[in-house]
Amino acid sequence: MPSDTLVTEQTKRQFDLDTIVYNFRLGSGLILFAFVLTHLLNHSLGLISLDLMEQVQDWRKMVTRHALGTTILYGALATHMFLALAKTATRNSLRLPRWELVQLIFGLAIPMLLILHLADTRASNWLINFNDSYRSAIPGYWPKMTWLPIALVIVVWTHACMGLHFWLRLKRWYRRRFLLLFALAILIPTLAIAGFVTAGKSISAERALKRAKRADVIMEHIQPASPLLTLASFNPAQQQTALTAPPANQPILIAQQKGGWSYGKIIEYAKIGQVMFGAFALLALFTPTAFYLIRRRGPKVVVNYPDNRQVTALRGTSLLEISRQARIPHTSVCGGRGRCSTCRVQVARSSDPQPPPSEMENKLLHKIKAPNGVRLACQLEPVGKLSVTPLVPANKAMTSIGRLNPQSLGIERPIVVLFADLRGNKAATFSMQEFAMGLRRGQVVVADDAGMGPVERGVFRMLHDMHKAVAHESTHDALTGLPNVKQFREALKDALKAMRQGVACFVMVDCVDEVVHRCGQGAADKLATQIARLLEKHMGDRGLVTRASEACYGLLYSDAVVQDVQPLLERLRVAVETARCVFGRETIGLSISIAVMPLGRGVGDAESIITTLTRLVGEARTGGGNRRSWDISTRPRRWGAT
Numbered sequence: 128m129p130s131d132t133l134v135t136e137q138t139k140r141q142f143d144l145d146t147i148v149y150n151f152r153l154g155s156g157l158i159l160f161a162f163v164l165t166h167l168l169n170h171s172l173g174l175i176s177l178d179l180m181e182q183v184q185d186w187r188k189m190v191t192r193h194a195l196g197t198t199i200l201y202g203a204l205a206t207h208m209f210l211a212l213a214k215t216a217t218r219n220s221l222r223l224p225r226w227e228l229v230q231l232i233f234g235l236a237i238p239m240l241l242i243l244h245l246a247d248t249r250a251s252n253w254l255i256n257f258n259d260s261y262r263s264a265i266p267g268y269w270p271k272m273t274w275l276p277i278a279l280v281i282v283v284w285t286h287a288c289m290g291l292h293f294w295l296r297l298k299r300w301y302r303r304r305f306l307l308l309f310a311l312a313i314l315i316p317t318l319a320i321a322g323f324v325t326a327g328k329s330i331s332a333e334r335a336l337k338r339a340k341r342a343d344v345i346m347e348h349i350q351p352a353s354p355l356l357t358l359a360s361f362n363p364a365q366q367q368t369a370l371t372a373p374p375a376n377q378p379i380l381i382a383q384q385k386g387g388w389s390y391g392k393i394i395e396y397a398k399i400g401q402v403m404f405g406a407f408a409l410l411a412l413f414t415p416t417a418f419y420l421i422r423r424r425g426p427k428v429v430v431n432y433p434d435n436r437q438v439t440a441l442r443g444t445s446l447l448e449i450s451r452q453a454r455i456p457h458t459s460v461c462g463g464r465g466r467c468s469t470c471r472v473q474v475a476r477s478s479d480p481q482p483p484p485s486e487m488e489n490k491l492l493h494k495i496k497a498p499n500g501v502r503l504a505c506q507l508e509p510v511g512k513l514s515v516t517p518l519v520p521a522n523k524a525m526t527s528i529g530r531l532n533p534q535s536l537g538i539e540r541p542i543v544v545l546f547a548d549l550r551g552n553k554a555a556t557f558s559m560q561e562f563a564m565g566l567r568r569g570q571v572v573v574a575d576d577a578g579m580g581p582v583e584r585g586v587f588r589m590l591h592d593m594h595k596a597v598a599h600e601s602t603h604d605a606l607t608g609l610p611n612v613k614q615f616r617e618a619l620k621d622a623l624k625a626m627r628q629g630v631a632c633f634v635m636v637d638c639v640d641e642v643v644h645r646c647g648q649g650a651a652d653k654l655a656t657q658i659a660r661l662l663e664k665h666m667g668d669r670g671l672v673t674r675a676s677e678a679c680y681g682l683l684y685s686d687a688v689v690q691d692v693q694p695l696l697e698r699l700r701v702a703v704e705t706a707r708c709v710f711g712r713e714t715i716g717l718s719i720s721i722a723v724m725p726l727g728r729g730v731g732d733a734e735s736i737i738t739t740l741t742r743l744v745g746e747a748r749t750g751g752g753n754r755r756s757w758d759i760s761t762r763p764r765r766w767g768a769t
Contacts, residue, residue, distance in 0.1 A: 146487065149464070152210045153294070155203035160287045162191065162200055167280065167315050173261075173322030177329050180322070181261050208238060212407055216414040219444040222451045226289065227462050233286040235408045239401055240279045246397035254388040262330055269327030277320055284316045297460070297467055431475075431514040446472065446504035446515065458519040463505035468495050470504040472515040479511030604674040606652055607659035612737070615673040615681040619733035622683070622726055629670070629726040630692045632682040633740040634662070634699075635748055637718045638708070639678040646710035651677075654708055665699050675737075679744065689725050696721055720747035 165187060172180040190196045211234055223231065248264055251257035268276055295301040301308070419441065426442040430449055438453040447470050450457035461467040468491050474481065481502070484492065488506040501518070602614050610618075622629050636658060643651045655677070662672045662680055673681040684692050700719060708715040722743035730736060 145485075148210060148213075151206055152214075155207040155210070156287070156290055158199060158203040159207060160291065163283055163287060164315070167284065167319035170280075170320075170326075171315070171318035171322040173324075173326035173329070174318065177261065177326055180326060184261060208404075211235075212411045215408075216411040218415045219419070219441070219448045220452050221412065221415055222448075222454075224459075224462065226293070230286055230289045230293075233282050233289075235412075236282050237279075237286060238404045240275065240282060242397050242400045242404070243275060243394075244279055246393050250393050250397070251390060254393060255390060257390075261326055262333075265323070265327050265330050266334070269331060273324075273327070276323060280316050280319055280323075284312075288312045293462055428509045429512045430509055431512070433516055440509075442510060443508055446470075446502075446507045446509055446513075449509070450504065450517075457504060457517055459505060465491065465503060465506050468492070468497075468503060469519045470517075471495075471497065471501050471519065472504050472507075472517050474500045474502055475514035475516070476500070478513045478515075481510060481513065482508060607656055607674055609659050609663075609672055609674040609680075611673060612675040612681065615671070615675060615683065616733050616737060618671050618673075618683050619726075619736055622685070623730075623733060627726070628686055628688060630684040630687050630689055631724050631726060631736055631740060632684070632692070632696070633675065633679055633722040633744040634682060635679045635720045635744045636703075637720055637748055638715055642708055642710075642715055645713050645715065646708070650708070650710040658703075661702065662699075665695070665702075669695075679741075681740075689723060692723065696723070720744055722747060 169180065169183050169187060172183055191200055215231065215235075221228075247267055248259040252259045257263070296305075422441050422443065427439050428442050428444075428449075430438045430440065430446065432438065432450075432455060436453075436455065438449055438455070440449040440452060444452075445463070447457055447459055447463050457470060459467070459470045461469070463470065465487055471492075484502060485506060488503050491503065492501060502515075504515075504517070602610060604611050619631065636654070639651055639654070642654055655674075658680070659672070659674065662682070666672045666682060666684075669687070670682065670684040673683075675681045684695075700721070703717050703719050706717050708717060722740045724730065724736060724740055724743070726736075731739075
């Protein structure tokens with residue numbers, strides 16, 4: 128079997144195993160989070176009532192103490208702990224981002240605290256029939272060991288919320304609800320701790336009251352029959368059993384009769400469990416270092432980064448881990464889990480052949496439509512020599528991740544980026560990779576700061592400018608820069624809607640076809656530009672000048688009547704008639720035909736006005752050019768006619 132086929136099959140099997148492990152770790156974590164969430168909400172009910180607190184606890188026990196519920200809950204706990212240790216042990220390096228390091232430390236601290244808590248509650252209930260209700264369990268912590276449940280709440284909840292945050296922050300809906308969820312993440316453990324403290328005080332008060340009542344009953348029973356017997360004859364030592372609360376080991380005495388278990392024996396085994404887990408945790412933490420010492424004499428890889436930086440690393444290490452070991456900033460929003468694509472790099476053609484991407488990497492690269500040569504640094508384990516260019520700058524991108532701002536989260540969102548040169552100069556265009564490298568090296572500068580990363584900010588600015596250019600082209604003539612007939616139509620609609628007086632005109636240059644035939648399209652374009660400047664100078668601030676077609680221009684006079692416009696149009700006709708189109712040896716006389724229509728009631732809508740003006744100016748030109756048409760009922764006449 129060819130070697131490349133073997134690599135592909137091994138990669139596929141590795142992907143399948145990684146996916147299964149990831150799904151199990153995620154699923155078990157979600158099960159544990161559901162239990163922790165309901166447990167803390169149950170604690171918070173201590174602020175309302177101790178009886179309500181215990182009633183909800185009984186409902187929860189119907190699920191968690193059921194055989195199926197117990198199997199799922201403790202199976203998830205064992206699975207999550209084992210996979211966490213395995214992931215820690217199989218890392219190539221423990222040089223991690225701060226947030227991931229904090230999550231790892233908290234995760235390893237949870238079992239050390241949880242083992243004691245389980246020994247006090249579930250194990251004692253199972254082995255010595257201890258009633259682990261709130262009224263019985265809380266006095267074991269209040270007030271001498273209150274630090275244990277409070278520390279357990281803080282550590283477990285922080286670890287869980289960090290895991291959920293870095294799993295969900297790529298989801299679009301999570302960004303919209305981030306501030307609300309963050310507030311709940313602070314509120315829930317706060318209420319749980321407050322409920323625990325309140326319940327502890329209430330239970331202490333209840334027990335003090337019971338002891339006081341019991342003492343009163345004892346006093347009544349020892350009242351002397353003779354008045355000579357005084358209260359001083361009462362010996363508290365003789366009534367020690369009656370005056371004090373039942374000893375803490377009372378259920379232990381009952382259990383000893385059943386199976387030989389005692390509370391002290393349970394605690395002893397719990398401490399052994401702590402030592403064993405601590406040993407496994409230390410082994411998992413030192414395993415990456417041990418493997419590094421073993422493999423450091425093995426094959427090496429050489430990775431070349433931009434700015435002539437070269438790093439030598441052990442083979443079998445991912446490119447992202449190599450960057451972290453060399454303290455080279457490398458963006459990785461998802462923490463190297465292959466979900467965000469922000470660690471992608473461009474592999475240079477001068478690099479040695481690299482292992483093919485796994486199915487998971489291929490799926491993500493296909494999703495973002497990455498070009499050839501783009502790989503994910505968290506998935507690529509280099510061989511030989513490799514030259515890469517990170518495509519997402521890390522300096523500001525990774526710094527903004529920790530901010531309490533939904534805009535700073537790594538959000539997966541589709542965008543459309545178009546690089547184009549409207550003038551047709553292909554040398555002026557550049558690719559997305561070149562743009563990213565320009566930002567990284569400081570060769571490209573974006574003036575405004577939209578609160579986004581440098582690449583996003585540059586893309587936003589570019590899209591904004593291109594949107595303005597496209598919007599301008601859709602409403603303006605590309606050659607002369609005048610508004611087009613669309614803008615003329617909108618201006619007519621506004622004038623008719625406002626019931627303002629005005630005059631609409633179409634001016635057609637009669638000799639455009641002759642200029643194109645004798646001098647070429649270039650001469651016609653220059654003539655159109657000069658006519659546009661002449662019309663703008665003629666109109667001034669009286670109204671709007673537009674280009675309706677190649678040879679026709681639209682004029683809209685605001686707050687005017689035909690008598691006001693007629694002398695202006697006459698001066699325009701004379702100015703055009705006295706001009707000449709000179710191109711090379713060709714000289715062509717100019718003339719214009721004009722259609723005029725007053726605006727007011729009964730003239731129809733904007734579309735009918737444009738249709739009428741088009742017909743009138745066509746009639747004027749058909750009649751010999753250099754004519755005017757005043758409205759629908761007026762026949763075309765020469766300018767000199769009365």
